[in-house]
Amino acid sequence: MNALDEITESFSRLPGIGKKSAARISNYLLRTDALFMERFSQQIANLQKRIRPCSVCGSWTENDPCPICCDSTRDRSVVCVVEQPQDVATIESSHEFHGLFHVLGGVIAPLEGIGPDQLSIPRLCERVKSEGIKEVIIATNPTVEGDTTALYIQQILKDSGVSITRLASGLPVGGDLEYADKLTLARSFRGRSSF
Amino acid sequence: MNALDEITESFSRLPGIGKKSAARISNYLLRTDALFMERFSQQIANLQKRIRPCSVCGSWTENDPCPICCDSTRDRSVVCVVEQPQDVATIESSHEFHGLFHVLGGVIAPLEGIGPDQLSIPRLCERVKSEGIKEVIIATNPTVEGDTTALYIQQILKDSGVSITRLASGLPVGGDLEYADKLTLARSFRGRSSF
Structure with a gap:
């Protein structure tokens, strides 16, 4: 196996890159x-x-703590709970949220042996108690595991006196009713709002 | 810009990788x-x-010369002419051809200032004269530029006494007449063969 094959194999290990794309990238790199x-x-x-x-x-x-945690202009009374570190960047890019974040590091998945203690849920409880947080926005994915985890956090925090909310789930903006799946449609009915 | 943003930007420079895929890859690399x-x-x-x-x-x-050029078991009387170095690997993976290769390094494109002398066409003529080649198979892409280049090579080599052929162009195997474009269909008619 020569250097070109080796690097192609490394690229094809990356997510979303197949053998052909990897070969195309290696060839591009030879000329760059x-x-x-x-x-x-x-x-x-x-x-x-x-x-x-x-x-x-x-x-x-x-730099530890991160720029968001150190930023004194952000609203320190609201914390947004996400599954993965990359979700922070996604939410930041929407410029819609100006509070702090809390990364769980995954979702509750009993079959894979992931319970609340394998995630940073105990640390979230500590932060809610000690940092003067008033609202916890749960932004786990709208999947079975994400919903379960959201519900668990809601249960564990419900006596702490903070407001607990969940991101709205429903039809994506620009989407088409015709192509919406049943579950999304059902959820958009349940979550309907008045004008 | 932190190290994560920097590497994401580098990945998004690669062909076929957009911003979102690049971010996904960077996040994968952090955990690998x-x-x-x-x-x-x-x-x-x-x-x-x-x-x-x-x-x-x-x-x-x-290693220079390449393993194919050095391989004494290959048929040294046939040379397959391709546009790019990566085309060699594509043809090799089909196990259909057992001769030698010649990479042009591009196609004739007068508007971009690429003429025969910017490609390795003079070198091909030399090889045909000195290496005892009997057949030249032109495997440039079936595009306007690829066809023009093929025709040019055919013209320049026609008096050299070697047989000059061009890869068949037509319907791809497993394809559907319904989805074939007009040009491909026209070419498959012109190139029809008897049973």
Whole structure:
């Protein structure tokens, strides 16, 4: 196996990249400027050394605590609970939320041996108690596991006096009724709002 | 911009990878084993140092001349002319051809200033004269530029006494007449064969 085959195999290990795409990328890299290659190689070598989970919220960061946790202009009374570190970037890019985050690190999945203690749910309870949080917005995915986890967090926090909300689930904007699945449609009925 | 954003930007520069896919890959890399990261980084750093064009046929190789040019079991009387180095790997994976290759390095494109001399067409003529080649199979893409280049090579080699052929163009196997475009259909009529 030569260097070209080796790098193609490495690329095809990445999510969303098949054998053909990997070969196309390797061939592109052979023609690209050497400076980019040098920098790209360094970025990969250093990624895991430079990026770590924030000790407060659990999102990926270069400096601990992360810039969001340190930002004094953000609303420190609202915390948005997400499944994965990358969900923080997704929500940030919408510019819709200006509070703090809390990354669970997954969802409750008993069959895979993932219970509340394998996630950062105990740490969330601590934060709610000690940081003066008034609202917890649960933004786990609208899947069976995400809903279960949301319900569990709601149960465990319901006596703490904070307001607990869940992101709305329903028809995506720009979507078409015709192509909506039954469950999404059912949920959009249940969650209907008055004008 | 932190290390995560930097690497995401690098990935989104690669062909076929958009912003979302790049972010997904970066997040995957944060969780992957450090050994893979180390090896992957090295592969990128060394790729352009280890892989170069073969001085005989022009395909990518670690050792010059390439394994195909050096392989004494291959039929040295037939040469298959392709546009790009990666086309060699595609044809090799079909196990259909057992001769030698010749990589043009592109197609004739006067508007972009690419004429026969910018491609390795003069070198092909030399090889045909000196290497005892009996058949030249032109495997440029069935596009306007690929066809033009094929025709040019046919013209320039027609007095050299070698047989010059072109890969068949027509309906792809497993395809459907209904979905074939007009040009492909026209070409499959012109290239029809008797049973």
